[in-house]
Amino acid sequence: MRLLVIEDDADVAAFLAKSLREAGHTVDVANDGDTGFILADAGGYDVLLIDRMLPKRDGLSIVQGLRAKPDRTPVLILSALAQVDDRVKGLRAGGDDYLTKPFAYSELIARVDALARRAAPEEQTTRYVVGDLVLDRLARRVSRGANILDLQQREFRLLEFLMRHAGQVVTRTMLLEHVWDYHFDPQTNVIDVHISRLRSKIDKGFDTPLLHTVRGAGYIMRAGGA
Amino acid sequence: MKLASSLPLRVTLAAVAGIAVMLSLLIALIGAAANRTLSERTLDALDAELAEARAVFTSDGLDALTRHLDRRTAAGAQTRYGLAISDAAPRGSIAMTDISSTTDRTVFTYTDTRTGRSHLAAGRRALIPLADGRTAELLLAHDIDDQQRLARTIQMIALAGTVAIAIGAFGFGLHARRKLLSRVGAITTTSRAIMTGDLSQRIARDASRDEIDQMADNLNGMLARIEELMQALRDVTDNIAHDLRTPLNRLRLIAEDALRPDHGTEFTSDALGRIIEEADSLIKTFNAMLLVARLEQGVGAEAFEAVDVSRLVEDTADLYMPVAEDARLRVVVRVVQSANHTIKANRQLLGQAIANLIDNAIKYTPPNTRRAPADVIIGIQTKTDTLEISVEDSGPGIAPEDRARVLKRFVRLEKSRSLPGTGLGLSLAAAVARLHHGEIRLEDNAPGLRAILVLPRTTRA
Numbered sequence: 157m158r159l160l161v162i163e164d165d166a167d168v169a170a171f172l173a174k175s176l177r178e179a180g181h182t183v184d185v186a187n188d189g190d191t192g193f194i195l196a197d198a199g200g201y202d203v204l205l206i207d208r209m210l211p212k213r214d215g216l217s218i219v220q221g222l223r224a225k226p227d228r229t230p231v232l233i234l235s236a237l238a239q240v241d242d243r244v245k246g247l248r249a250g251g252d253d254y255l256t257k258p259f260a261y262s263e264l265i266a267r268v269d270a271l272a273r274r275a276a277p278e279e280q281t282t283r284y285v286v287g288d289l290v291l292d293r294l295a296r297r298v299s300r301g302a303n304i305l306d307l308q309q310r311e312f313r314l315l316e317f318l319m320r321h322a323g324q325v326v327t328r329t330m331l332l333e334h335v336w337d338y339h340f341d342p343q344t345n346v347i348d349v350h351i352s353r354l355r356s357k358i359d360k361g362f363d364t365p366l367l368h369t370v371r372g373a374g375y376i377m378r379a380g381g382a
Numbered sequence: 383m384k385l386a387s388s389l390p391l392r393v394t395l396a397a398v399a400g401i402a403v404m405l406s407l408l409i410a411l412i413g414a415a416a417n418r419t420l421s422e423r424t425l426d427a428l429d430a431e432l433a434e435a436r437a438v439f440t441s442d443g444l445d446a447l448t449r450h451l452d453r454r455t456a457a458g459a460q461t462r463y464g465l466a467i468s469d470a471a472p473r474g475s476i477a478m479t480d481i482s483s484t485t486d487r488t489v490f491t492y493t494d495t496r497t498g499r500s501h502l503a504a505g506r507r508a509l510i511p512l513a514d515g516r517t518a519e520l521l522l523a524h525d526i527d528d529q530q531r532l533a534r535t536i537q538m539i540a541l542a543g544t545v546a547i548a549i550g551a552f553g554f555g556l557h558a559r560r561k562l563l564s565r566v567g568a569i570t571t572t573s574r575a576i577m578t579g580d581l582s583q584r585i586a587r588d589a590s591r592d593e594i595d596q597m598a599d600n601l602n603g604m605l606a607r608i609e610e611l612m613q614a615l616r617d618v619t620d621n622i623a624h625d626l627r628t629p630l631n632r633l634r635l636i637a638e639d640a641l642r643p644d645h646g647t648e649f650t651s652d653a654l655g656r657i658i659e660e661a662d663s664l665i666k667t668f669n670a671m672l673l674v675a676r677l678e679q680g681v682g683a684e685a686f687e688a689v690d691v692s693r694l695v696e697d698t699a700d701l702y703m704p705v706a707e708d709a710r711l712r713v714v715v716r717v718v719q720s721a722n723h724t725i726k727a728n729r730q731l732l733g734q735a736i737a738n739l740i741d742n743a744i745k746y747t748p749p750n751t752r753r754a755p756a757d758v759i760i761g762i763q764t765k766t767d768t769l770e771i772s773v774e775d776s777g778p779g780i781a782p783e784d785r786a787r788v789l790k791r792f793v794r795l796e797k798s799r800s801l802p803g804t805g806l807g808l809s810l811a812a813a814v815a816r817l818h819h820g821e822i823r824l825e826d827n828a829p830g831l832r833a834i835l836v837l838p839r840t841t842r843a
Contacts, residue, residue, distance in 0.1 A: 244685055256669075258665060260658065260662065310700060336697065336701055338701070338730065338733055338734075338737075339730050340730055340731075340733065340734040340737070341666050341669065341670070341734075342701065342702075342734075342737045342741065344702075344705060344741055344744075344745070346701055346702060346704070346705050349704040349705045349708055350701075350704055352704075353704050371651075371652070371655035371658075372654070372655040372658030372659060372662075
């Protein structure tokens with residue numbers, strides 16, 4: 157994937173570029189708003205990572221400028237402003253996702269991957285398959301091998317999200333945001349408990365586990381090997 | 383303070399100057415009016431006497447007039463006269479040569495030819511034609527020395543009075559200044575003490591309820607509030623120090639341990655994972671602190687929308703249900719979906735507040751409590767003006783004297799310090815309640831705690 161990072165803090169920009177390159181992406185960096193807008197406008201990027209506060213032209217204005225073109229390239233807004241309202245403003249300006257500094261490397265990679273995939277026109281998949289686990293969206297049915305699994309509605313949505321992002325790390329925050337629509341921190345690690353419930357239903361009694369924990373990052377659905 | 387820059391003194395002096403000027407004017411006016419009235423009366427009397435003198439002269443001649451006049455002006459009488467006829471010796475006690483004026487009415491000074499004393503007099507003059515063709519010049523006069531003296535006395539009294547008033551007013555000004563200074567001085571002394579760091583100082587009050595007393599009252603109220611905030615800040619700092627140092631220490635220990643060369647790769651990567659978890663929990667704490675601070679500034683009210691509270695409560699309870707089940711607690715949600723439960727609110731913040739209350743209820747209720755009908759009961763009550771979201775637990779509860787305190791930032795009761803959490807759950811919920819013009823009420827659930835999030839049904843936003 158080709159990524160553009162618009163970030164004025166040299167250290168953060170270097171860290172971002174290094175992390176994203178290690179994750180297999182091609183990365184360009186712009187250090188101010190004007191340069192960033194020109195590069196982004198030239199096109200060819202799969203995902204834009206834009207800091208909110210930039211010299212010369214602020215991040216939200218870049219996003220608004222691109223959306224007015226219209227340019228639908230997915231944008232991940234990076235910001236030190238953590239509050240719900242700031243996030244709402246960022247998304248209203250046309251951002252696709254919002255990540256608050258300081259953020260975890262794993263969170264960043266997971267979100268960029270999710271955005272990059274969204275860039276490809278999403279085919280309306282009705283069936284997700286990971287190994288021998290099959291989720292049928294239309295029939296609202298989950299089966300593993302020959303067994304029909306009995307999932308509650310919330311467990312179903314949780315599994316659906318995990319399987320849609322099979323092969324990618326999904327963070328706890330992403331799950332809270334997309335499965336529960338909560339953009340806050342529920343103190344206790346409630347997500348872990350939900351995951352262990354789900355895991356006991358889809359993995360318990362089977363030889364190969366499909367739902368793996370990635371220490372310090374989140375979870376990943378994957379057939380074969382931890 | 384310099385005397386010249388003293389406000390009460392300046393005000394008094396200005397008032398004194400004004401009063402003195404007006405008083406002098408008034409007295410001068412009274413004097414002039416009295417003087418004129420007396421003079422008119424004198425002249426009227428002289429006119430009558432002159433007419434009488436003419437009548438005497440016409441009927442009886444010059445010598446009779448002279449006798450008449452001498453009788454009238456005998457010792458003790460008010461009237462004096464002078465009579466001058468050319469070529470003849472002047473008669474009467476006034477020498478006509480003294481009088482320079484040629485008008486009929488005149489005020490003049492003369493020397494009495496009999497006593498040799500000098501007098502001030504007001505006079506009337508008349509020319510009397512004699513039978514032989516000569517003209518006699520007659521002057522009748524009243525001494526007005528007394529009148530003059532009275533006028534002088536009035537002036538003197540006026541002057542003395544003005545001076546006395548000025549002196550008295552100056553003294554009064556000094557007194558007012560001293561009195562005011564002692565009151566203002568109390569404020570000055572107290573503020574100096576406060577500036578040196580003793581915030582417990584208060585301005586001394588007297589019971590007068592005057593303006594300065596009320597001002598002292600207000601200043602004291604302000605000081606109490608400031609002291610309270612400072613104390614809160616100190617508490618927060620202490621609590622932050624404790625709550626942040628512990629995980630930081632832990633983080634450092636893990637890292638130090640992982641650095642030792644005799645550990646394998648697996649140990650190291652496990653340690654790094656734990657370090658990340660510790661760091662995440664620190665970031666969570668910081669974010670929560672920041673959120674409470676910003677909520678206290680009113681941030682978040684812009685994103686109000688219609689929120690179905692019953693739905694939000696059910697969803698949030700649902701999020702925590704597996705956690706409760708793991709702790710072997712029975713949680714009952716008594717919520718009936720209703721249109722009445724839709725209010726204007728910030729969904730995310732309200733969800734966070736409800737989540738915190740449920741999180742606490744589950745965290746503080748011991749496992750296997752087995753209370754009937756449930757260990758934790760979550761419900762919504764609709765009141766006339768408010769919507770009450772209640773979370774009842776079966777834990778140790780909070781002593782009545784601690785209830786107000788736990789809603790403050792970063793307060794965790796000592797016995798709960800070992801449990802995970804930022805210590806901001808209740809204070810964050812309270813801040814969210816305040817943002818929605820509501821409140822958190824803590825009650826005894828005998829045993830346990832009943833936390834009630836009270837929200838107005840028509841939120842002013």
